[in-house]
Amino acid sequence: xxxxxxxxxxxxxxxxxxxxxxxxxxxxxxxxxxxxxxxxxxxxxxxxxxxxxxxxxxxxxxxxxxxxxxxxxxxxxxxxxxxxxxxxxxxxxxxxxxxxxxxxxxxxxxxxxxxxxxxxxxxxxxxxxxxxxxxxxxxxxxxxxxxxxxxxxxxxxxxxxxxxxxxxxxxxxxxxxxxxxxxxxxxxxxxxxxxxxxxxxxxxxxxxxxxxxxxxxxxxxxxxxxxxxxxxxxxxxxxxxxxxxxxxxxxxxxxxxxxxxxxxxxxxxxxxxxxxxxxxxxxxxxxxxxxxxxxxxxxxxxxxxxxxxxxxxxxxxxxxxxxxxxxxxxxxxxxxxxxxxxxxxxxxxxxxxxxxxxxxxxxxxxxxxxxxxxxxxxxxxxxxxxxxxxxxxxxxxxxxxxxxxxxxxxxxxxxxxxxxxxxxxxxxxxxxxxxxxxxxxxxxxxxxxxxxxxxxxxxxxxxxxxxxxxxxxxxxxxxxxxxxxxxxxxxxxxxxxxxxxxxxxxxxxxxxxxxxxxxxxxxxxxxxxxxxxxxxxxxxxxxxxxxxxxxxxxxxxxxxxxxxxxxxxxxxxxxxxxxxxxxxxxxxxxxxxxxxxxxxxxxxxxxxxxxxxxxxxxxxx
Numbered sequence: 001x002x003x004x005x006x007x008x009x010x011x012x013x014x015x016x017x018x019x020x021x022x023x024x025x026x027x028x029x030x031x032x033x034x035x036x037x038x039x040x041x042x043x044x045x046x047x048x049x050x051x052x053x054x055x056x057x058x059x060x061x062x063x064x065x066x067x068x069x070x071x072x073x074x075x076x077x078x079x080x081x082x083x084x085x086x087x088x089x090x091x092x093x094x095x096x097x098x099x100x101x102x103x104x105x106x107x108x109x110x111x112x113x114x115x116x117x118x119x120x121x122x123x124x125x126x127x128x129x130x131x132x133x134x135x136x137x138x139x140x141x142x143x144x145x146x147x148x149x150x151x152x153x154x155x156x157x158x159x160x161x162x163x164x165x166x167x168x169x170x171x172x173x174x175x176x177x178x179x180x181x182x183x184x185x186x187x188x189x190x191x192x193x194x195x196x197x198x199x200x201x202x203x204x205x206x207x208x209x210x211x212x213x214x215x216x217x218x219x220x221x222x223x224x225x226x227x228x229x230x231x232x233x234x235x236x237x238x239x240x241x242x243x244x245x246x247x248x249x250x251x252x253x254x255x256x257x258x259x260x261x262x263x264x265x266x267x268x269x270x271x272x273x274x275x276x277x278x279x280x281x282x283x284x285x286x287x288x289x290x291x292x293x294x295x296x297x298x299x300x301x302x303x304x305x306x307x308x309x310x311x312x313x314x315x316x317x318x319x320x321x322x323x324x325x326x327x328x329x330x331x332x333x334x335x336x337x338x339x340x341x342x343x344x345x346x347x348x349x350x351x352x353x354x355x356x357x358x359x360x361x362x363x364x365x366x367x368x369x370x371x372x373x374x375x376x377x378x379x380x381x382x383x384x385x386x387x388x389x390x391x392x393x394x395x396x397x398x399x400x401x402x403x404x405x406x407x408x409x410x411x412x413x414x415x416x417x418x419x420x421x422x423x424x425x426x427x428x429x430x431x432x433x434x435x436x437x438x439x440x441x442x443x444x445x446x447x448x449x450x451x452x453x454x455x456x457x458x459x460x461x462x463x464x465x466x467x468x469x470x471x472x473x474x475x476x477x478x479x480x481x482x483x484x485x486x487x488x489x490x491x492x493x494x495x496x497x498x499x500x501x502x503x504x505x506x507x508x509x510x511x512x513x514x515x516x517x518x519x520x521x522x523x524x525x526x527x528x529x530x531x532x533x534x535x536x537x538x539x540x541x542x543x544x545x546x547x548x549x550x551x552x553x554x555x556x557x558x559x560x561x562x563x564x565x566x567x568x569x570x571x572x573x574x575x576x577x578x579x580x581x582x583x584x585x586x587x588x589x590x591x592x593x594x595x596x597x598x599x600x601x602x603x604x605x606x607x608x609x610x611x612x613x614x615x616x617x618x619x620x621x
Contacts, residue, residue, distance in 0.1 A: 201537025
């Protein structure tokens with residue numbers, strides 16, 4: 001197929017992916033001689049402009065290649081950060097035509113609607129170095145580890161004594177699921193397991209919400225300024241951060257700022273707190289935080305869930321409370337915390353995100369601001385507008401759901417179609433400093449357990465009763481262990497930072513909330529998986545290519561995927577075989593002298609890769 005332009009090829013675009021403001025990128029277009037082109041324009045527009053308003057830049061004729069190809073060239077330097085769209089106009093004696101994006105960065109001649117994307121970020125944009133090349137460990141605090149300290153609870157909480165039991169999920173007599181059963185995991189319990197996490201290569205702990213709330217998941221914040229008593233006190237968080245640092249581990253917190261609980265000091269629907277809440281009086285200092293439609297019973301709530309009254313995050317008092325000089329963002333960073341994960345960041349308005357980042361970086365310029373965005377965060381629209389999360393004024397990075405979807409789909413199905421394009425699309429659209437700190441998960445508190453997604457039945461359109469009754473058979477589980485090794489290898493070797501959801505390394509299974517949030521099975525882990533994750537963590541942390549190395553796709557066909565990570569010192573090739581039967585993957589001369597780092601064996605001209613298996617080759621260092 002004739003390709004006039006490929007945005008992912010350095011022959012056509014001198015720098016792959018996003019560029020910073022003031023940086024020059026060279027575009028090269030190749031056209032057939034028979035087209036008799038008399039001129040080429042780059043038509044580029046800021047996202048706020050229409051296609052017709054695009055600024056036109058003229059190419060210069062460069063050279064001939066053989067008798068059939070003409071090359072045209074242009075240097076382009078965007079002065080301001082932003083999201084840009086571009087295409088090319090080609091003039092001939094017979095009229096004009098365009099080169100637009102047919103998908104996968106491939107340009108096509110003819111009138112189509114899709115323009116190429118160019119992300120231009122602020123030249124001052126930096127992300128924290130301490131996370132690059134590391135490993136995140138996500139913890140649901142109530143279910144990870146109990147220190148053994150005695151706890152007391154209020155009458156409307158249930159303190160479980162059956163660690164590892166099934167979380168309560170059935171509605172009460174009023175038809176409500178209360179999420180009020182607790183297993184007693186706490187901050188001291190996390191601290192007790194620092195050596196264990198270090199053995200996995202962990203460099204960052206991400207804690208699901210720890211602030212006082214009236215549910216076990218704590219996404220219904222009751223008091224942003226206080227740690228939930230069942231988890232401990234502020235001194236326990238300080239101690240955890242201090243001791244974690246000795247293991248080279250940082251701690252980040254979950255910030256839930258799009259809504260509070262109705263049972264909170266701010267809303268105080270049930271009068272639990274001494275404060276005057278917005279529900280109780282229009283004179284409440286928190287009244288302006290919320291949007292009432294029929295005071296006090298009707299109000300905006302998160303996704304229509306009335307126990308989660310929605311906050312107006314553009315309200316100056318709320319922004320000051322969270323992101324002011326002595327606000328919540330700064331308060332907890334002072335304890336030794338190294339950053340924040342923002343819950344539903346795509347539902348937080350620009351005004352709030354701008355202020356939040358400024359507050360975090362003012363307190364600690366190396367602190368992390370990571371957002372929950374499920375789609376491509378570079379071009380997402382919400383609040384009726386294109387968002388600017390990754391241009392330098394808001395987020396450092398995001399939870400990488402596009403990578404997770406690509407990994408789970410390939411490993412579960414064996415279908416390679418679209419895998420490389422999904423990876424390359426994110427790498428092309430995101431600034432490189434964002435890519436290096438992407439949170440690459442394959443399962444979280446919001447999804448079914450990875451082993452269940454890979455080896456079990458789909459739970460789509462299934463209720464909680466169905467989910468509670470389903471466990472993997474012994475055969476499915478054994479198969480799932482093999483699939484987990486493949487999926488985690490991809491997760492740990494793609495650009496970004498792998499995020500391990502507590503217990504995945506132990507082989508924990510389960511469908512969605514609350515079955516994905518059961519207690520860690522201390523002493524009953526799957527030994528094969530646990531050993532694998534330790535080996536994988538050591539391999540990742542021991543090789544510099546995983547800090548910021550380039551990604552180079554090699555092949556994807558017939559259930560087999562191969563790609564390379566490389567920097568100036570080192571190259572690593574990952575080969576994955578989703579087929580049931582072993583294969584021989586033939587290598588180019590350059591790779592025939594490489595060492596086998598994980599899996600497989602060298603053979604004549606290639607490497608043997610087991611069925612449902614992998615081989616990793618390494619050169620350098």
